[in-house]
Amino acid sequence: MSDVAVIGFAQAPAERHSAATTNGVEMLVPIFHEVFAATGLTKDDIGFWCSGSSDYLAGRAFSFVSAVDAIGAFPPVMESHVEQDGAWALYEAWLKVLTGEAEIALAYGFGKASAGNLHRLLALQLDPYLLAPLWPDAVSVAALSARAGLDAGRWSEQDMAQVAARSWACARGNPRALPPVDAEASVEELLSRPYLAEPLREHDCAPVTDGAAVVILAAGDRARELCERPAWITGFEHRVDSAALGARDLSVCASAASAGQAAGARRAEVAELHAQFTHEEIIVRQALELGDDVVVNPSGGALTGNPMFAAGLARIGSAAAQIMSGRADVALGHAASGPALQQNLVCVMEGR
């Protein structure tokens, strides 16, 4: 078993309406070049490739196979795909390096969510017998979770608006976040706006976003050669909650708590959380038992750019960048998938 570290990260600028195709090639080629230039690697150095994307999102069959063009995959490469956020592709890549099957591995995720009706489309990730036939949209499902926490006294609409205001303020320092529509809006101003799906307002919901992200992993000495300060992975865990929305308490998140405990989340000084709604940041923060001194989402987080199938991977990459740049010693990246934080992944990294 090897020590494994993140040694490279790049993400495409988040866009509300990308001109790219849904197979991701145009968004991926520039970030592959960027991450190779930064690490001094070429495609021939990569022993394993793994991607995260969805044909439902792309509206075409085998979109991930078209995306492989961006790799330059002839002669054939060792390659895999998950129909999940690229963070789960990174987990598969991590296992390949950990078990010695590859020395360097690359995970990427891409999505052009603006091509279809994202919030309607996401009904198809629900139970196909009892839930999907009702076509519950993703914002309404999240709103049920937000209401559960409001009713339980776990947060207020003011707390939620504060998360939004802080996220957009942080995003000013992140050139890859979406351009803000109204970064200056105060919490009071946000709370005076109409509901999108009560109790959620527009600022509570991550914008529909197109984008892509890539993370490179390397083993032991190879990581030390390639990166001055690798982000060593000390805990990498994922867990899942019941698919039955009415059978769990939507104001808390047992799977995030369990993944966080197993991965050692409480060590983190800085955390990038994949919260697609303001209240989800509060839930995950509580589930991971992050103290008030932990810096959460210095990049602005998914609320300021949520490319489907790439945003979770970008959280891990952004957390790793905190270590590689020397700004933090222990950082945490979190990714979520499914309705109302059903699936949670936690990656804890440290500088040495």
Added chain:
Amino acid sequence: MSQPSGPQTALHAVLEISFDYTRSLGPTLGAFMTALADRRILGARASDGSVHAPPFEYDPVTAAPPEELVEVGPGGTVTSWSWLPAPQEGQPLDVPFGWALIKLDGADTAMLHAVDAGSAAAMRTGMRVRPRWSGRRGSGITDIECFEPGEPPASGTVSTAGTVSTADAATVAMLTMPITLSYEHTVSPGESSFLLALAEGRLIGQRCPACQKVYIPPRGACPVDGVPTQDEVQLPDTGIVTTFCVVNVPFHGQQVPVPYVAASVLLDGADIAFQHLILGCDPNEVKMGMRVKAVWKPREEWETSLRNIEYFEPAGGPDAPYESYAHHL
């Protein structure tokens, strides 16, 4: 495809895809859906004694199928809710409504459904609701059209157009869920050039700056080198058949009578073949390496599509030697 509104705007078009998912229900959901057709709602008793409604198929703790299904409701209590001002296609109601998690009387878990409450002001956590049955039976969870505020009738008999006993209700064993999704597809800049040139009767490929291979249609990135292909190359409408098959199987939407030949056509000067039809000869005469030329539709029918070439037909001349195209197979 729409014409671009400016030189930098890629071609784009709406694509609607649809598919009917037909699913078998199995013993637990089959019993649940059959009971719905009978205007009754069932839950499953779990190993810890709690009642899950809708029923689980496998116990969340022991993973065993439920031993007992018990009737719950029809009244229930809202445990969480949201308000949807603008309903979307396929949702239970086409007027603003509430989504709610509803704990049916006798159950310990909640069911997701719509509540027809008129306005958000009429919704609250803890409100009592009752099912409103749809006019259809056997449609699964949508047999319940929605819930509405209020208690169920005291007698326990349910207000519907009529009731049937379990014995009369046909067993619901299969459900079909039609799915329709709409996308706005954009083509890449290279594909845009290719399609716009086709509308003028020209064939445009792109050359990889690293390996010099010519791709038609352009692919955005060279699959060998992973670099964008940018240099445009005009190609002739002649080439060879690399490989082919004779289609004898009729299928829905088929546009050419069987038997006919679908082939990989490699244009002269190109390094990748694309699929097209070979007509204008007996299928038995088609060979690997055979020279072919495009047969174009009448000019007035040209659009931004490879369908402007109706098919390829034999061009005569000697066949290409196998070695010249072996690496394209």
